[in-house]
Amino acid sequence: MAEVEVGRDGDVQTITLDRPDKLNALTRGVHEELHAALEEARDPAVRAVVITGAGRGFSAGQDLGAFGEAGDVAAMLRATYHVNVLAIRSLEKPVIAAVNGVCAGAGLSLACACDIRLASDAAFFVPGFVGIGLIPDSGGTFFLQRLLGTARAFEWMTSNRRLTAAEAHAWGLVSEVIEADSFAGRVSARAAELAAAPTRAIALTKRLYDEAATSTLEEQLEREAEAQAEAAQTNDFREGVAAFREKREARFSGR
Ligand code: LHQ
Numbered sequence: 001m002a003e004v005e006v007g008r009d010g011d012v013q014t015i016t017l018d019r020p021d022k023l024n025a026l027t028r029g030v031h032e033e034l035h036a037a038l039e040e041a042r043d044p045a046v047r048a049v050v051i052t053g054a055g056r057g058f059s060a061g062q063d064l065g066a067f068g069e070a071g072d073v074a075a076m077l078r079a080t081y082h083v084n085v086l087a088i089r090s091l092e093k094p095v096i097a098a099v100n101g102v103c104a105g106a107g108l109s110l111a112c113a114c115d116i117r118l119a120s121d122a123a124f125f126v127p128g129f130v131g132i133g134l135i136p137d138s139g140g141t142f143f144l145q146r147l148l149g150t151a152r153a154f155e156w157m158t159s160n161r162r163l164t165a166a167e168a169h170a171w172g173l174v175s176e177v178i179e180a181d182s183f184a185g186r187v188s189a190r191a192a193e194l195a196a197a198p199t200r201a202i203a204l205t206k207r208l209y210d211e212a213a214t215s216t217l218e219e220q221l222e223r224e225a226e227a228q229a230e231a232a233q234t235n236d237f238r239e240g241v242a243a244f245r246e247k248r249e250a251r252f253s254g255r
Contacts, residue, residue: 025061048191060128113139120183121179198236239253
């Protein structure tokens with residue numbers, strides 16, 4: 001039975017984790033289906049991706065019932081979580097985490113691996129890991145340090161404190177909090193907006209920010225120059241300039 005649903009609406013692909021009874025806790029099967037969905041999202045016709053959850057959870061992280069299947073934990077992390085986190089980072093298009101509900105443990109790491117986080121006001125965020133004597137894996141130390149700074153990330157991740165969507169917004173962890181009733185509509189509108197943007201420029205911007213985390217200024221200036229030369233070759237750059245001159249809205253194709 002499918003535990004990850006994949007839908008396509010125009011140039012937006014929506015990936016829904018679909019184990020609502022277990023708050024979309026992650027099993028090896030879910031990882032495999034998520035990976036297949038992320039592979040499908042590489043299709044150039046897809047210009048924005050949404051990852052969300054069915055029911056009242058985004059994801060409660062590792063399925064602790066299925067943890068017996070883990071065996072060698074490091075090998076399991078490499079084969080499942082790492083593959084999908086890296087797939088999200090290497091997707092050359094924006095990935096939105098639409099955090100509809102509970103977001104804990106590696107589910108939180110998964111949301112943080114995405115480019116943008118939108119939260120329902122029904123969502124809440126729980127570190128999870130420390131509650132069971134573990135460290136924040138699946139990028140939990142990497143992304144949360146960048147999003148929150150070391151002091152806040154350390155204190156939160158070692159406290160296991162439940163954060164409301166409003167607090168997550170105040171901390172900059174999510175960019176928007178939306179009433180649960182209008183959440184799906186707002187997510188679709190935001191995804192459509194991103195899908196209509198100049199996709200190559202967005203993909204290059206995503207890569208540059210990832211690289212900036214470990215670059216010197218000199219290296220980064222050089223990368224920007226190369227990326228800008230590439231962006232300046234796109235149809236979207238020509239269209240953007242033409243639209244500006246003609247005082248009209250640009251119609252970007254993503255090429
Ligand atoms: C769950 C889970 C869950 C299974 C709720 N698994 N069923 C990587 C590699 C190797 C080892 C392990 O870990 C990792 C990475 C990780 O992700 S570690 C962190 C794992 N996650 C957690 O520790 C979170 C555990 N869950 C919770 O603390 C709570 O369920 C939260 C705070 C998420 C939600 O609380 P509530 O809203 O009160 O919901 P609930 O606890 O009543 O859960 C609803 C159902 O979902 C319940 O099932 P049941 O059959 O009793 O109705 C839970 O057992 C099930 N569920 N999380 N991770």
